[in-house]
Amino acid sequence: MAKIEDRLIGALGASTRDTQAPPFVPRKPIPAIGYQRIDGERFRSREFMQHEWDHVWTKTWNVGCHVSELAEQGDFRLHTLGKESLLFVRSEDGEIRGFFNVCQHRGNLLCQVESGTVERFTCPYHGWKWNNDGSLHAIARPELFAQYRDGVPKGELDLAPIRTDIWGGWVWFNLDPHAISLTEYLGEAGSHLETYELENYQLIDHATFEWNGNWKHAHDAFNESYHFESLHSEFLNITEGYDVPIELLGMHSRMINFNLTVSELLGNAEELTPLREKFLGVGMLVPADYKGSLRDIHLEVIKAKRAIENETYLPYRRMNDEQLVHQYHYTFFPGTTLTQTPESSILFRYRPHPSDPGICYYDFLVTERRAPGSEPPIVNHRTYRHGELTDYAEAFEGTFDPFLANVLKQDGSNMPTMQQGTGSLGFRGMILGDQEVRIRHFHQQIDRCLMGDYPWLHPR
Template sequence: MADIHTVRSSRAFSTAPMPRGTDSARPGSVLAKTTSISPSSRTISATPGVRSPSRVARIRSPIRAPSASRWKSRFDRKGEHVAKIENEFVEARGTNGKFQARPFLPRKPIPDIGQAKIDGERFHSREFMQREWDMIWTRTWNIGCHVTELEEPGDFRVHSFGRESLLFVRGEDDVIRGFYNICQHRGNVLCQVREGATERFKCPFHGWEWNLDGSLRQVMHPQLFPQFKNGVPKDDLGMVPLKTDTWGGWVWFNMDENAAPLRDFLGEAGRHLETYQLENYNLIDYKSFEWKGNWKHAHDAFNESYHFEALHPEFLDFAEGFDVPIELLGIHSRMLNFNHTVSEVLSDRDSMTPIRMKMLGVPEGYEGSAKDVHLAIVEYKRSIQDESYIPYKQMNDEQLAHQYHYTFFPGTTFTSTPEMSIVFRYRPHESDPNYCYYDFLITRHDPPGTLPPEFEYRLYRHDELPNYAEAFDATFDPVLANVLQQDGTNMPTMQQGTASRGFKGMILGEQEVRLRHFHQTIDRYLRGDFPMRGDR
């Protein structure tokens, strides 16, 4: 095992070798759906920080919905359907102001990028899996760990990524670096614990050592190597570096040393999310799930809301997933998930039922319709924006109440509110296209100076998947944990069904355009077309 000289007690440190797929660190979680975390609590609730009696007492009169005639004249988009909440929101809040994150509303038409079926072979073929590894995963930027996991010099973190073991460490010069976690002597995995703090890395097999900056520190008995008779070639035997950068509080890596800079890759989508000041969020929970399904099934499950009504009917009482705004941003994409409202699919959008009271985040003193809670939340956050540590002032109205859902190709989704941001990370299995790893990482915008909380990371194998509410314990609302479990339960049946001789290919509707765009981007990379900027 690695030679670890110092391990801080705040870390969940293990000396046992990591099983494949394990990802170390602090845990995280949630969906591309609707939630927020209270800055004063570790429990996710429908709306954090909106129960201040001194503030919300102002919000007492019901908010009137726009008249049908005003809706029709302004929002018909040449006869196309528009979700009712869009009209209600724009009518109440307007579209004034310029913001770094461009508002979705009024929505742009969803682009027509074709109607061809998507074949099922790509989810099962080992040849296709190998091509993805060679042409996509080794050429794109992906997340390794959170910056708060590397707080002090010597802090390190191991990340499993496909067939690779990667090592991230903060050096004595305070620089975060990434390396292939491999001993240059015989190819042994160098650091065989998930995380900790050390002064050097020592291979447990023959004792070769490396410094925190990746330079060779020591070869055990170099006189036994005739190739070293003229001296040990330290430059040639250093740890092999990864292209590494930080953005949004995360450590990103790229295995292509000639890759474009990270911010060029993130493009406009990255600039939008900078308004949240994600670098100030703490990682508060993190769980991994080995799912019996290809990683692309996991991606597809969390990048459309069309399935809400059938798979997650409980969502309809506190969110709108019907006909949401969607935009394609180069190789990336985004959609708007409406929070703190009631879906137009339901006939009664006004009553305050128990589930709505629990999940809508109803401000104290609010007496309006259940469907209009989101408008009261925007009003409240605008009222405190000059005194809050959360940067409400630089966010557009949509961001204050609703979920901005951004996916960076190929395997990273951010779903964010001002108070919390959740990352879904889709990782390929090391050898089998019929499995994948799905990581759920919760970050929270705590008050300045708040230390990251301790938590237990765990990887759940496909044959030991828990009751998800129990897996997250007190960090994730049981209603939302059940929603995640519903998504995970679909993975084996999707994998089985797309392999059937009777399956003729995926038929994707307008609300699934992000999936079509994603699979077209995969095909683009497999053709050898590697965009240097994410906007293209």
């Protein structure tokens, strides 16, 4: 049986439209980057965790919040990365700024609620105030500070800034003031995604899962599809699972997940079960009396979307054929994954615990391309502790299908067992195959950062 990408080319031909996102098919060879085992110590060592903080997290670009969360002047949002509490705010001049969320008086956390709207920030300890552009507004009882009898030197007591930039509708930040620009950092991978016009997507949900495992276990779980056949076998009813095209793009990487098809691994690929009918689009973009192969439904959906590309607000005209139906999955080192179709995009964040290498935070942020003029939804961020949910569908407010939420639960279920197993005296190190090359590449990027092999990240 021909691979799905062979049939895609045979039916529609290679994409020829002017697009910044090169198609995955025909696939490129898997890069040869070695076969060394990945040691287990890096998942549990506090020393390794500190090196990561010093040489990875404080030197790279990461996502703080969605632009829509800072829609009006004075809107602010907190974000935690490791031991740091960070504050993002839209100031009175309309600019979005980022600061360390620290009072410059005694070091108290300045803002202690997750989000809101303010003209100025007031420390709850002694009442010092800062304007929402980070400048000092007032010292409580200034006559008690002899060192400032003649006035506070300009900028001395302003909030400590962090570098911020906006791309794809997201507020990004870098804790290194000397880092390269965000555009340079995202590089080729970032330019690929510009055809989605992600800045026009609306944030519709935000859930955080605290998992009992190192953040790299979470990253590794979502950057290969080799595990679909074993862990997510039911998922193969609506996707082609275990052998997908993969590409490495500098520090970053990408893969494609083939949607709207039934995996060749399943023996009953032509039976229209209720699950397949629901997710394959039968009766929607695919006629209810469709008689073709279920494995080729994605080809029918491509034709249907092409037929309306000049009539829709969705960016179909900018898409290559693959983008119209399949999941383009991009991971930006170290902790951000964007996986999207023209209709919706999900951002995953993998964050370390402040002090425990055996705990991490997995953020799931859902965005959707809605019709122009649509009222932005109210998004309530929720955090769930490990084991708190018996049904992951409860974590979402109708924004993520229960079937897919269960797939997410299956991934989370491996976190404590991976953490325990990789710490065993009997574990000799990870053995990675070609479909796990993104994982090998990711760990190599960490090692390069720890060895100081990326001076371009923060030129001085």
